[in-house]
Amino acid sequence: MSIQKVLSSCTTILVGKKASYDGSTIVARTEDSGNGTFEAKKFIVVKPDQQPRHYVSKISKIVIDLPDQPLRYTSVPNAINTDGVWGEAGINAENVAMSATETITSNERVLGADPLVQSGIGEEDMLTIVLPYIHSAREGVLRLGSLLKKYGTYEKNGIAFSDTDEVWFIETIGGHHWLAQRVPDDSYVTVPNQLGIQEVDFSDNDNFLYSDDLEEFIKNNHLDLSFDGKINSRLTFGSHADNDHHYNTPRAWFIQKFLTPSVSQDPMSDTIPFAQKPFRKITIEDIKYLLSGHYQDTVYDPYGTTGTEAEKKAFRPIGINRTGELSILQLRSDRPEGYRALQWIAFGSMPFNTLIPFYTNIEDTPAYLRDTTNRVTSENFYWINRLIAALADSHYHEVIASIEQYQERTLSQDHAAIIATDKDAAGLAGKELTDFLTRSNQEITDRIKEETEELLNEVLFTVSNLMHNKFARGDN
Structure with missing residues (x-):
């Protein structure tokens, strides 16, 4: 039986240091559950003595021996670990952030040339086996890349890393291959469940990192679809399904319409840019607004009054009732190392909640965040937000x-x-x-x-x- 994650719907926004309001690097992603499902979430600190040295995946059953001397880190795991940790987002003691993962798409030619590995690693595992051992965003890409090469993966994912200087996004390609791009300092990136990276410069190791044999893999398997020999990762490795045009690309369109209004784009276009320059610097409130998005001020808004019923149902919104949590990972270069890292947390459906900023150089989190249960109770902050959304949506x-x-x-x-x-x-x-x-x-x-x-x-x-x-x- 193949291992496949229930259809997921996360949305990622990445912001370079010159594009943010205060010179921070910003990594943000909603964690959404599949149709008709959700997992209660909690927010915790994992100390070095709590980090496993012998890691066993609940889904793939893979066993990985982890290094000694892990760093302390924050995590937003499932409240109940029946299906694994699913740590999702955190910042470690060296002020390096990781968001894992954005489910992405691929195509049949890639999966035929490099099949997914049923006994490999996946979203369940990635934060736990990478974040405690890295000291820079670039090191995060390389560690995850080495694990993908050694163990493979059973699913298609995009993963973000950041430090105070750089933001990187790595996309898995088939079972073992991968490609990563550095987010331009003056730009932001949108990833709505699609493989996003576009043109690749294999000679530019300041801005691109990749599997050792990726160029050979492309050539040997006739994956390059360009006429000019310039590798476009999205065309080479990505999908081009009708579902993308309704489920995925409109979310990138909505975000870019707000942040770069001078550029007119089709909400179902296959060429919406991976990286785009904003018309002004981006704030935390912008991120919250966009990741609460339901196509406000357009005919596609399901809460709107102008569109037809068909238009209101045409596209999948960003802010939906299946969102479990949002983490905005902010690394502030203008603050001392001891308190420069903030992890902004929101639980539940984004149109109806608020953000809480957490300094991550901490020993513990409040009990009503740390001890979330799988039972509905107003004692847990997660469930308070879920109750509000359940009442407010209709x-x-x-x-x-x-x-x-x-x-x-x-x-x-x-x-x-x-x-x-x-x-x-x-x-x-x-x-x-x-x-x-x-x-x-x-x-x-x-x-x-x-x-x-x-x-x-x-x-x-x-x-x-x-x-x-x-x-x-x-x-x-």
């Missing part, structure tokens, strides 16, 4: 004003808290700094949790009244 217009006020209020408070914490952290070091940041995270999150509980009460009250009035009128 009553969007009646509750969205309150939710947007909550989002603006909490994000403003987030930025104020970061400014204050940065100021108070100056001069601290070692355990004193780590303890301070752990306490600060707790205080910031306690405030957001209280605000979110109040929002749940408000949304529940509004929806209950709407339903009561509907039944009182005898409406169907």
